[in-house]
Amino acid sequence: MIGWFHRRGWSDIIIALPYLWLVVLFLIPFAIVVGISLSTRTVTAPPIGFGGDNPWVSLSSYARLFQDDLYLRAFFTSITNAFVAMILCLAIGYPMALGLTRVSRNWRNILLMLVILPFWTSFLLRVYAWMGLMSKNSWFNEMLRDSWNFLVPVNWAVTFVPMMYSNFAVVLVMVYTYLPFMILPLFASLERLDPVLDEAAFDLGSRPWQVFVDITLPQSIPGIIAGGLLVFIPAAGELVIPSLVGDTRAPMIGRVISDTFSSARDWPMAAAVAVVLLLLMVVPMMVYSHYQAKGGAR
Amino acid sequence: MEPFLRIEGVSKFFGQFQAVKDVSLTIAKGEIFSLLGGSGCGKTTLLRMLAGFETPSAGRIFLDGEDLADVPAYARPIHMMFQSYALFPHMTVAKNISYGLKYENMTPAQRKDRLREMLDLVQLTPYADRKPHQISGGQRQRVALARALARQPKLLLLDEPLAALDKKLREHTQFELMSIQARTGVTFIVVTHDQEEAMTLSDRIAVMDKGSVQQIGSPTAIYEYPNSRFVAGFIGSITTFAATVAALNGDQVRLHVADFGAEITARAIENLNVGQEVVLALRPEKLHISHDCTLEGNVIAGQVKDLAYFGKDSLYRIVLPSGALVSAHMVNASRGSGTRADWDDNVFLSFDPASAIVLPA
Structure with a gap:
């Protein structure tokens, strides 16, 4: 009974499960996406075809991706918005995470609960709540408008504060949504630090900010x-x-993929954009695992 | 003359709990002074108040004539060697040692010289570029020492400096600490729970219990002339007996000890009266064991109940007719002396009147 895990077969199966999961649900679908991105668009169902001409596969979707500035602009908008959201999350989340490590244990548990609490309501509901707040006629918008009009000269007065359908709105809602994902890993790494090291630095003549x-x-x-x-x-x-x-005139890349796939029914193009997006994301992931490996050696 | 460090009626409360109770002491320049006591005796709190990590609830601390009350930890010329060493894990040995110089008004060349001097002092020059996790425990201890000394503190606080080292390394490090102290001339305050560490390192020791100082003195004074049962029991081992003062005779006192069924002579302490209840404390190594009764001085009869032979010495447990047990320690100075007394042998114990410790009950 005790050694069942080590009995030949069992342990192999259990260890193989996550790999099987990865192969079935990530590698195979990704291979299909790569395959589609190399096809050409047809009017059949599914709307893809591998031409009889030479070459057998087509790189035309990738070529278009780098020629059509719709896609390049969408990549640029996405990466800028994501980067700004990340920096804001860091600026807001770092003091919060640091604060969490400095309060008493009871307070810490309550505050951590509060950080995770938004996950208990539907994500869509929370986005709609923000839409309500930011829309032209909300009390929130009117309050901001009145304070603006009170503070600035008369000829700068506005009838409402334009917030909706802009990159500002996208970044704001993304910061709100993703803040816990910043706070929790920061808290985990800050909590591990030995407070005696701070004392040692104080003792050696450093002021608090140093x-x-x-x-x-x-x-x-x-x-x-x-x-x-x-x-x-x-x-x-x-x-x-x-x-x-968001601003529909400057869509982000997720929206572009979705529209190209469903409305335009250009599967090869949508797949090519998805592949490029994934490659763009893999680079920072590799940076991360490089740091992880370095941290592990410590 | 103004003493170098003066602690004046310092107390510290944590809520209702009083960790340090009205401690006053003075420390001379260049001294190695130990705060000795068990855990929770207040020694670490006192040290943290000196470093500036805790604020005294009452009392004042003067260093070199300057009141430290309003001086924050980072501005005090007092540095600390932490028990865990608290080395910065993300910095090399060299960066750790020179960290205290970072915000000092020094030229890069001066900083470099000072670092070289410190690496040399603790013999770590070949390890300058290693990270703390790449060196041994003893080396880490030396990095911590060099880092604390780099800014040339007036006072160095050492929190359990040898506790994290193994036994062999401790002895070596102990002597190294003393020689570094002698070379740098910095005043050391050592906090320790280890009486041997305190005895060997220190010029003077303050024994602390429950937040207050029980006795201050040289290691010899503390060991040979303890002023209370707590100090006598904390430093070395003792066997205690209830006794009554039978007669006073100059600097000697006759004590009636019920467990001995006899009177013995001991060195008197101040303020004794005939008929007073006192405690007689005997240290095991001050007792002599013999088979015959012709011994001089104080002699009591007993029977060997237990004996432990360690080679260089032996420990005996002698049961007295009253049933009380006495520990006696004998050095096996010549071959065969280890077999002087055996289990169940009837023996006589003797001790010099000057060696018997009389304590207030």
Whole structure:
């Protein structure tokens, strides 16, 4: 009974399961996407075809991707929005995570609960709540408008504060949505730090902010990278938030893939964009695992 | 003359709990001073108040005539060697040692010289570019020491400096600490729970219990002339007996000890009266065991109940007619002396009146 796990067969099966999962649900679908991206568009169902001409596969979708500035602009918008959201999450999340490590144990549990609490409501519901707040006629918009009009000269007065359907709205909602993904890894890495190291630095003549820069910040880099990737990667491919609150004239890449696939029925083009997006995301992931490996050696 | 460090009526409360109770002491320049006591005796809290990590609830601390009350930890010329060493894991040995110089008003060349001097002092020059996790425990301890000394503190605080080292390394490091102290001339305050560490390192020791200082003195004074049962029991081992003062005779006192069924002579302490209840404390190594009764001085009869032979010495447990047990320690100075007394042998114990410790009950 005790050795059942080590009995030949069982352990192999259990260890193989996650790999099987990865192969069936990631590698095979990804291979299909790569295959589609190399096909040409047809009017058949499914709307793809591999031509009889030579070459057998076609790189025309990739070529178009780099020629048509719709796609390049969409990539640029996505990466800029995701980057700004990541930096804002870091700026807001770092003090919060640091604060979590400095409060009493009871408070820490309550505050951690509050960080995770938004996940208990539907994500869509929360986006709609923001849409309500940002729309022209909401009390929130009127309050902002009145304070603006009160503070600035009369000829700068506005009838409402334009927030909806802009990159501002996208970044705001993404920061709100992804903030916990920044706070939790930051908290995990900051909590591991020995407070005696701070005391040692104080003792050696460093003022509080010097202690932060010299001791706390360099040791929390793995947490910053983990949190940054957990925000940046989903934010760059985000579909729902830009679709609901974003600027339709400057779509993000997730929206472009979705539209190209469903409305335009250009599967090869949509697949090519998806493959490029994935490659773009793999680069920061590799940076992350490089740091992880370095951290593991410590 | 103004003492170098003066702690004046310092107390510390954590809520209702008083960790340090009205401690006053003075420390001279260049001294190695130990705060010795069990866990929770307040020694670490006192050290943290000196470093500036805790604020005294009452009392004042003066260093070189300057009141430290309003001086924050980073501005005190006092550095600490932490028990866990608290080396910065993301910095090399060299960066760790020179960290204290980072915000000092020094030229890069001066910083470099100081680093070289410190690496040399603790013999770590070949390890300058290693990270703390790449060196041994003893080397880490030396990095911590060099880092604390780099800024030339007036006072160095050492929190359990040898506790994390194994036994062999401790002895070596102990002597190294003393020689570095002698070379740099920095005043050391050592916090320790290890009486041997305190005895060998220190010029003077303050024994602490429950937040207050029980006795301050040289290692010899503390060991040979303890002023209370706590100090006598904390440093070395003792066997205690209830006794009554039978007669006073100059600097000697006759004590009636019920467990011995006899009177013995001991060195008197101050403020004794005939009929007073006192405690007689005997250290095992001050007792002599013999088979015959012709011994001089204080002699009591007993029977060997237990004996442990360690080679260079032996420990005996002698049961007295009253049933009380006495520990006696004998050095096996010549061959065969280890077999002087055997189990169940009837023996006589003797001790010099000057060696018997009389303590207030």
